[in-house]
Amino acid sequence: MDKIALQNVHNRIKPYIHKTPVLTSRLLNNICGANVFFKCENFQKMGAFKIRGATNAILNLTEAQKSKGVVTHSSGNFAQALSLAAKKIGVKAYIVMPKNVPQVKKDAVKTYKGIIIECESNIIAREEEAKHIQIEKGAAFIHPSNNDDVIHGQGTAAIELLEDYPSLDYIFTPVGGGGLLAGTILVAQFFSENCKVIAGEPKETDDAYRSLHSGNIETNESSNTIADGLRTHLGDRNFPIIKKYVDSIIRVQEDEIVDAMKLIWERMKIIVEPSSAVAFAAVLKHKEALKNRNIGVIISGGNVDLSNLPF
Incomplete structure (x- = not known):
């Protein structure tokens, strides 16, 4: 897979998807001490990047x-x-x-x-x-x-993000099954000069974090996280990409996920699901190391049960 092949993937699926907006918030930038650009896949068809x-x-x-x-x-x-x-x-x-x-x-x-x-x-x-x-x-x-093919398709969200904001220093994504993270990593390799990719993961289901450190695909005994979309584990197609190229995986606690989700809802006035909030929670947790940087955050989806909100 190279830049031309990934661009061909994007061109192939364009008639079937939305080009989702990138939103910013001055208040959230001040809280993070950085410039944060939210790629809003919660506005995608069926409400998610998938x-x-x-x-x-x-x-x-x-x-x-x-x-x-x-x-x-x-x-x-x-x-x-x-x-x-x-x-x-x-x-x-x-x-x-x-x-x-x-x-x-x-x-x-x-x-x-x-x-x-x-x-x-x-x-x-x-x-x-x-x-x-x-x-x-x-x-x-x-x-x-x-x-x-799924991995390459998921990476097209990052293609659009980098086309709009080519000077990003980091892109943050959530990680569950690993398709979005691996696709984003591939795109960052070919569509930017020095953009690094970091993943956020619930501490309660930290198999990707443990896999990165052990060198083998780990699984979870517990699925006790509000981020229900991230309860899956990595596979043999995406793990080698993640293992080789991801900058780091940041684990976040359940209350940090809820706080990040609430902050986006209240300040940006958009609906995001808990799994999406994990990526921003990782930014907030790591903000001291991100000062004055340009950061992309992929808001992976907005399919949430409105009768069962965590706040």
Whole structure:
């Protein structure tokens, strides 16, 4: 993958996505002691960056593959993303979701014409059911984060950010499955001269932090974080990129995530989900080392249950 290839990915998916705005806040700049540029993927189609990778992955399938549909397992944003991308491209999407997923998430997938197959609430059951759909329907499996086409698609948010603000010193993203982080790292390598990429991660599910330090993909025994979109772990496609090129991974506590989320809601008047707030929480925690720097923050999504806010 090189700059031209990544630019081709961006050009390929442009008709299917929004170019999301970049917002700033003088007050938040003062709090951080830096210039912070928020890439607002909460304004993206289906409310999150994941439509980018889902679209690129489907567009890269052969016509024969498209005719048999796609399948993924997801309890959150990628379920919606793949459903919407498939609908727009004219492909069936089979979505394996745990039985205990909130009805609001199932309803969103159904709105985008995704075909839901329910399973037990564990990763083994999700993977086995997805495999069953692959065999029965001939559908192409698209992993939410550990897929090269998905990774490259997710990186296009950073392409747009760096096109608008080429002098960024850092880009902060959240890290869960690793697709957004790996894609952002690749883009920073080719679209900037010295922009470093830093990830924010909940302390309660710090598998990426531990993986970076052990050199092997670690998993979590606990999923006790408000940032429900970050409860997944890295994969063999994105971890090598992260391991080699990420500047650092900053762990944040639950109260720091809530405080960052509340600050964005109150001061910027935009809706962001807890997983998105993790990246800004990392900026706030690390602000002494970021003084007077130009910092990009990818607000990964805004799909939040308004009846269950943490503040």
